[in-house]
Amino acid sequence: MAYSDKVLDHYEHPRNVGSLDKNDPTVGTGMVGAPACGDVMKLQIKVNDKGVIEDAKFKTYGCGSAIASSSLVTEWLKGRTIDEAYAIKNSDIAEELALPPVKIHCSVLAEDAIKAAVADLKAKQGNK
Amino acid sequence: MTTGRKPIYLDYSATTPVDPRVAAKMIPFLTEDFGNPASRSHAYGWVAEEAVENARNEVAKLVGADPREIVWTSGATESNNLAIKGAAHFYAPTKGKHIITVATEHKAVIDPVRELEREGFEATFLEPDANGLVSLEKFKAAIRPDTVLASVMFVNNEIGVIQDIEGIGNICRENNIIFHVDAAQATGKVKIDLEKLPVDLMSFSAHKTYGPKGIGALFVRRKPRVRIEAQMHGGGHERGMRSGTLPTHQIVGMGEAFRIAREEMDTENERIRMLRDRLLKGLSEIEETYVNGDLVHRVPHNLNMSFNYVEGESLMMAVKDIAVSSGSACTSASLEPSYVLRALGRSDELAHSSIRFSIGRFTTEADVDYTIKLMKEKIAKLRELSPLWEMFKDGVDLSKVEWAAH
16 A cells, blocks of 8 residues: 555654653643554643643554644644634545545544543533 | 565465475476377477376375366466366255365455355355364254265464364265365375375465465265366366366476475474474463464464554554564454454454464574564563553453444
8 A cells, every 4th residue: 555655754763652640630631543444543632721722642542644633633733722622624634644535534633632532621611 | 666685475374485495396387398288189288298297196195085186276366266166066966065164264265155055055154163173063963964075174374273173174075965074274284194084175275384385186076976067168188077278387396386285295394393392382481372273173384373462554563674474364354353253252452463483494583583682682672652542451341341333
């Protein structure tokens, strides 16, 4: 299978692998996908009091494109506001990584992971 | 893909290189002794015919058959088609239209049986036990008065398990069922003695045993005589069972490959068993690994393992320095786990993360050691990335998590 150089680069050298404390009120966690489908993404964002994402971490069980998609969004998320993060579209990810049609679902999953992380954060902060 | 160094070849169950001794023996039959073995009127034909008959002897000798029981084909797929369709069609009018086979057979057995189903036959696809073996009780229970044919492979291509061919064959004899065995993965790996084995039809391939691709054979028993309907009609070659000009060089190659197998298999298999044990020991040091298929009733050439909590396609990307097969067909849009591993009751996840290592004549200890080192490194790296591994390490029961399917 032909992967783009960008996918290979993220796969070989994934950025921001790891975990943040999911009980931290400034951390939003999104976990999407299912093992039986072959993809599970966990994306975490840490937001400062100005609503700007200071840190982002991921762990992904999935193919090279899924790993690359999640690695890429952690790079994109840092420094963005929650609203800017929410605006990231799967098509942006797919285009940046030159994903083939059969791998578009990986970018969809990455977008879902961002939305899930933001939703988690908002739920936490709404409860404050 | 263009990389400087070729990956280490550990996919001998897919195909083997032609042994240089085999290649050397084949070449003169392409350029000098190029005659048609069916030409009876001149020396070109006679030389070719003699070479073909010598090769037939060698093939017969490896498996304890009479040379007159060997029919040349283009490979095991054709042999399976000829045996299954040929016997089913011949015997259906007198015996019936029910066929027994196994869910873990090669597609070259499953698909001809499916084709017969479309023609009005009925088939039972037996589920093997979790170790990959078919129990004799289950086999017996599947027999019906109209069972005409059974087809069970000798050695499984994905997990290397050896079925109880003698036991199943005896049951077939008692019930007057024609018994076909796909032995493509067995030659040179297990002793085959058709003088004693109660088997009616057996398929062989050259290229799994260091011979060339494009040539195979079908054993068709003479005593008691087994009949098949030809699937390829033409010049009436091979006693009418398979028409088509015989490819002398290919046949010579298969004969030489099977001769070498007969003479060297005992020592070779010992060496391969040592390498397999070394590989198994090394890989077993990795946590959460599972051997697929029985380890005792198994050829030493095959090691099929699942690596839990890593995804199959990324695993294949990670191990591109070794040439192995994966339990997951990851070129397709939808991931399709190996139907063989599914039939053993493996979960989709474990089936996806499986690798078949198959060892052969030219595998070295250094190859095995490199493979162990590579696997340890890459599995550790992928697990570092895996949220499932993290959850497992935190003691989360993943089977109890509610996943959002997508």
